Amino acid sequence: MTALLSIGDLSVTYRRDGAEVAALKHISLDVATGERFAIIGESGSGKSTLALAIAGLLPASSRIEGRIDWVPPSPSRGAKDRQSFLFRNSLPLGGRDIGFVFQDPSASIDPVMTVGKQIAEVAHAHLGLAWRDAYTRARDLLERVRLPVPDAAMRAYPHQLSGGQKQRVAIAAAIAASPKLLIADEATSALDTIVQAEIVALIRQLVAEDGMALLFISHDIALAAELAESIAVFRHGELVEFGSTAQVVSAPRHAYTRALLEAHLGLDVEPLLRQTGT
Amino acid sequence: MSPLRRFLRTPEAIAGAVFLAALFAVALAAPLFFPGDPQAIAGPALLPPFKDWSLPLGTDRLGRDVLAELFHGARTSLAVGLAAAAAALAVGAVIGTLAGFAGGLVDEVLMRITDAFQTVPAFLLALAFVSIVGPSLGVVVVAIALGAWTGPARVARAEVLSIRERDFVAGARVIGMHPLEIAFREVLPNALPPVLALSSVIVAAAILTEAALSFLGLGDPNRVTWGGMIAEGRAVLRTAPFLSIIPGVALVLTVLGVYLTGEGVVETTAVRRSLS
Amino acid sequence: MWVLSFGYESSFAPPSVLPDISPTRGVPNAAPKTWLSCQCCAMTRALILLRRRLVGSIFVLLIVVVGTFLLLEAAPGDAVDAYIVSTGGDAGMIELLRHRWGLDQLELTRLANYLWALLHLDLGQSVTFSRPIRDVILERLPTTLLLMGSATALSFGLGSALGIYAGARPGSFRDRFLSIGSLALYAVPGFWLGLVLIIVFAVDLRWFPIGGIESIASGKTGLDRAADIARHLVLPVSALGFIYLALYLRMMRAGMAEVWRQDFVLAARARGLSRQRIVLAHVARNALLPLVTMLGLQSAQMLGGSVVIESVFSVPGLGRLAQEAVAARDTPLLLGIILVSAVLVVIVNLLVDIAYAFLDPRVGASEAGA
Numbered sequence: 002m003t004a005l006l007s008i009g010d011l012s013v014t015y016r017r018d019g020a021e022v023a024a025l026k027h028i029s030l031d032v033a034t035g036e037r038f039a040i041i042g043e044s045g046s047g048k049s050t051l052a053l054a055i056a057g058l059l060p061a062s063s064r065i066e067g068r069i070d071w072v073p074p075s076p077s078r079g080a081k082d083r084q085s086f087l088f089r090n091s092l093p094l095g096g097r098d099i100g101f102v103f104q105d106p107s108a109s110i111d112p113v114m115t116v117g118k119q120i121a122e123v124a125h126a127h128l129g130l131a132w133r134d135a136y137t138r139a140r141d142l143l144e145r146v147r148l149p150v151p152d153a154a155m156r157a158y159p160h161q162l163s164g165g166q167k168q169r170v171a172i173a174a175a176i177a178a179s180p181k182l183l184i185a186d187e188a189t190s191a192l193d194t195i196v197q198a199e200i201v202a203l204i205r206q207l208v209a210e211d212g213m214a215l216l217f218i219s220h221d222i223a224l225a226a227e228l229a230e231s232i233a234v235f236r237h238g239e240l241v242e243f244g245s246t247a248q249v250v251s252a253p254r255h256a257y258t259r260a261l262l263e264a265h266l267g268l269d270v271e272p273l274l275r276q277t278g279t
Numbered sequence: 280m281s282p283l284r285r286f287l288r289t290p291e292a293i294a295g296a297v298f299l300a301a302l303f304a305v306a307l308a309a310p311l312f313f314p315g316d317p318q319a320i321a322g323p324a325l326l327p328p329f330k331d332w333s334l335p336l337g338t339d340r341l342g343r344d345v346l347a348e349l350f351h352g353a354r355t356s357l358a359v360g361l362a363a364a365a366a367a368l369a370v371g372a373v374i375g376t377l378a379g380f381a382g383g384l385v386d387e388v389l390m391r392i393t394d395a396f397q398t399v400p401a402f403l404l405a406l407a408f409v410s411i412v413g414p415s416l417g418v419v420v421v422a423i424a425l426g427a428w429t430g431p432a433r434v435a436r437a438e439v440l441s442i443r444e445r446d447f448v449a450g451a452r453v454i455g456m457h458p459l460e461i462a463f464r465e466v467l468p469n470a471l472p473p474v475l476a477l478s479s480v481i482v483a484a485a486i487l488t489e490a491a492l493s494f495l496g497l498g499d500p501n502r503v504t505w506g507g508m509i510a511e512g513r514a515v516l517r518t519a520p521f522l523s524i525i526p527g528v529a530l531v532l533t534v535l536g537v538y539l540t541g542e543g544v545v546e547t548t549a550v551r552r553s554l555s
Numbered sequence: 556m557w558v559l560s561f562g563y564e565s566s567f568a569p570p571s572v573l574p575d576i577s578p579t580r581g582v583p584n585a586a587p588k589t590w591l592s593c594q595c596c597a598m599t600r601a602l603i604l605l606r607r608r609l610v611g612s613i614f615v616l617l618i619v620v621v622g623t624f625l626l627l628e629a630a631p632g633d634a635v636d637a638y639i640v641s642t643g644g645d646a647g648m649i650e651l652l653r654h655r656w657g658l659d660q661l662e663l664t665r666l667a668n669y670l671w672a673l674l675h676l677d678l679g680q681s682v683t684f685s686r687p688i689r690d691v692i693l694e695r696l697p698t699t700l701l702l703m704g705s706a707t708a709l710s711f712g713l714g715s716a717l718g719i720y721a722g723a724r725p726g727s728f729r730d731r732f733l734s735i736g737s738l739a740l741y742a743v744p745g746f747w748l749g750l751v752l753i754i755v756f757a758v759d760l761r762w763f764p765i766g767g768i769e770s771i772a773s774g775k776t777g778l779d780r781a782a783d784i785a786r787h788l789v790l791p792v793s794a795l796g797f798i799y800l801a802l803y804l805r806m807m808r809a810g811m812a813e814v815w816r817q818d819f820v821l822a823a824r825a826r827g828l829s830r831q832r833i834v835l836a837h838v839a840r841n842a843l844l845p846l847v848t849m850l851g852l853q854s855a856q857m858l859g860g861s862v863v864i865e866s867v868f869s870v871p872g873l874g875r876l877a878q879e880a881v882a883a884r885d886t887p888l889l890l891g892i893i894l895v896s897a898v899l900v901v902i903v904n905l906l907v908d909i910a911y912a913f914l915d916p917r918v919g920a921s922e923a924g925a
Binding site (some may be wrong): 291315391392395396397398399400402403404406407408410411412457483487490491494495496497506513516517520523524527530531533535538539542 | 611614615616618619622626629630631670732735738739741742743744745746747750751753754758852855858859860862863866867877878879881882884886889890892893895900901
């Protein structure tokens with residue numbers, strides 16, 4: 002497995018109302034090509050901050066130290082980003098190299114533009130496709146994410162879709178330009194349980210089909226264990242535990258990880274143990 | 280940080296406050312600096328400004344002192360602006376509270392009436408009112424308020440709609456308070472802040488409307504008004520444009536001062552509410 | 556960011572609450588049948604909105620009519636007095652005329668007569684012009700419509716463009732400059748701006764004529780005449796338009812600042828879309844919506860503004876007619892103008908509602924079955 006992303010000693014501090022809040026403290030991580038990586042933590046653990054840092058989306062008022070190495074060569078386009086100094090080798094471009102799926106599907110899609118156009122514009126921007134071809138690709142993507150009646154769905158507006166359907170659209174837009182890394186930041190947390198399972202299954206399938214690396218961020222360790230090969234546990238901005246899923250779930254080294262696992266009562270614990278055999 | 284200090288940190292607020300303070304000073308000082316009738320002849324007609332230092336801004340067509348007129352005109356603008364805004368805010372707040380609190384048919388009827396007042400152009404309404412009743416300061420104030428009360432009414436109603444679901448209102452009902460009493464003693468005071476946020480916009484609009492009415496000859500004939508000065512200057516626009524320009528500049532600075540101060544206050548209170 | 560607007564939540568404003576999410580929750584991944592009808596969705600929603608507003612608007616106009624009638628009654632002296640003043644006559648004549656014109660009847664009867672006349676589009680007789688009020692108004696209306704239409708196009712077009720320019724980079728120098736500049740412009744009295752424009756461009760530079768709508772008795776026709784009228788309209792349209800330009804600029808700027816904060820903008824950035832695309836296709840497009848609503852609310856203000864502008868520039872339009880009516884104490888004419896203005900405002904608001912339905916796919920969606 003070749004390296005895709007290497008994070009070294011990354012620290013992020015937010016400036017809020019005059020006070021400084023340390024969101025990430027000296028994080029070091031590696032993600033390999035095609036690897037399914039989960040980051041677990043509770044609110045405020047800094048997991049979303051890490052995702053935003055990798056995607057170059059941190060707010061301008063944040064202070065960042067450390068480095069992120071994006072290994073594949075990536076011709077940066079108009080990279081006058083404030084955060085480009087972070088990346089020593091090449092600058093990954095959102096959409097083309099990294100796909101991002103946000104937590105709230107209702108909020109991550111433009112309410113006044115058709116769903117099809119929003120996916121097509123990503124393909125048009127990064128793949129150099131003419132609009133007609135971009136629309137065709139969007140339609141194919143809608144079919145891939147299993148949205149019913151893709152031809153009609155292309156012309157639908159977000160308010161006509163359910164939460165799960167909107168998240169499928171968001172995923173389609175995220176992978177439209179065939180990125181090498183898919184970041185799912187609490188992508189299922191706002192959905193109903195049945196829909197949640199469907200989306201997780203969908204992500205798993207898409208990631209396998211396209212050979213993408215996956216960075217799955219969640220507070221639900223059971224969900225992560227189903228999906229990921231490696232798990233990193235975050236707490237108050239620090240990386241407290243890291244290892245393969247099997248190892249972290251069955252033999253956690255840190256007390257906090259143990260506490261997280263124990264917090265899953267009854268029904269969850271048994272399937273967890275059974276699955277880690279695979 | 281105290282609200283006053285935060286207010287003083289915004290450059291716009293400071294500029295606005297300076298303008299307004301100057302305006303108030305001018306208005307209050309007018310009878311001191313220029314006692315007597317500002318409409319009395321003070322010198323030769325159409326004297327340009329800066330020629331004679333006893334008449335710093337020159338004289339108009341009839342030889343009246345422009346600076347004196349300017350000072351006295353400030354009193355009219357300020358008086359009308361503040362009075363009309365106060366009337367509009369008061370009427371609007373009351374009607375909005377009634378509509379929001381009563382709901383049902385009362386709300387529907389009051390809102391349709393509000394729509395009607397918003398459909399008719401405010402300036403035309405003021406024009407008609409002054410034309411029918413006759414031009415005087417009080418009439419001008421009412422005429423302006425007739426067009427301006429709808430904004431505060433809608434804001435008050437929106438606030439009241441959200442407030443009346445709150446616990447303390449239910450509590451007041453339980454202890455048997457009369458609905459009107461609840462509406463005006465409990466609900467209205469809490470609905471006021473966003474309504475008051477409109478006050479600077481309304482004052483500014485009132486000052487501009489009064490100027491326009493005076494320009495058309497519908498202001499109080501016994502008082503000096505900036506709009507009236509501009510109208511008089513129009514007759515000699517080619518030869519003495521300064522007569523029309525100077526009062527206009529005064530108007531712009533005044534209205535700008537009101538806007539800036541208002542914006543400063545809104546930002547200060549908004550920040551304070553978000554911090555608390 | 557403080558937005559200067561005089562009308563909030565008017566009944567002419569579309570609901571701000573989004574309609575319910577499609578009723579497929581609980582049924583995994585079913586397709587709502589309305590996806591297939593989305594192409595004609597806009598027209599359907601527009602008509603639904605129209606129907607809703609139309610009933611309310613008629614009621615509002617009725618209130619305006621009754622209010623106008625009451626003002627007419629409150630005016631000292633009536634049509635007969637005005638007639639006598641110009642023609643002369645004795646007490647007997649006054650009583651005869653009063654009886655003939657139905658002015659000695661009960662108020663309610665007179666109100667009924669008034670309403671009946673209005674239904675026949677009869678606004679009464681103007682004493683000043685000795686002609687039916689309707690004719691006088693219709694004569695002057697096109698000029699005012701031309702003036703207002705051009706001024707609206709100028710203020711909305713240029714104002715929102717500058718607002719987008721400022722809002723593309725919040726906090727930048729150009730943003731602050733345009734912000735302060737627009738505030739100062741909004742503080743300018745329209746009639747004074749008109750006079751200043753006359754002094755600079757008509758008197759000093761002589762680029763444009765001082766007033767009027769066209770060169771008198773020039774005998775020009777067709778394109779020449781249009782060009783002549785256009786040249787005469789440049790200054791009045793500028794005076795009327797620049798003030799409201801400031802309003803649209805500030806609204807667009809504030810709106811964009813608001814939209815920038817939304818999550819879907821962050822998502823668009825995450826998808827690597829170019830800044831230009833995000834600013835125009837997403838942020839500005841969303842920020843445009845409240846401005847379109849404002850167009851409707853604005854029309855009333857602009858009609859009022861046209862009174863002074865037409866006076867300053869001697870443009871023979873409806874606004875100037877209002878001023879003439881005031882000067883001549885011709886109250887029926889003035890109130891006729893008010894009625895016509897109210898109808899105009901209602902029509903503009905209805906058109907704006909239709910446009911809004913086309914721009915915002917969420918409006919009226921729940922009733923359309925989307």
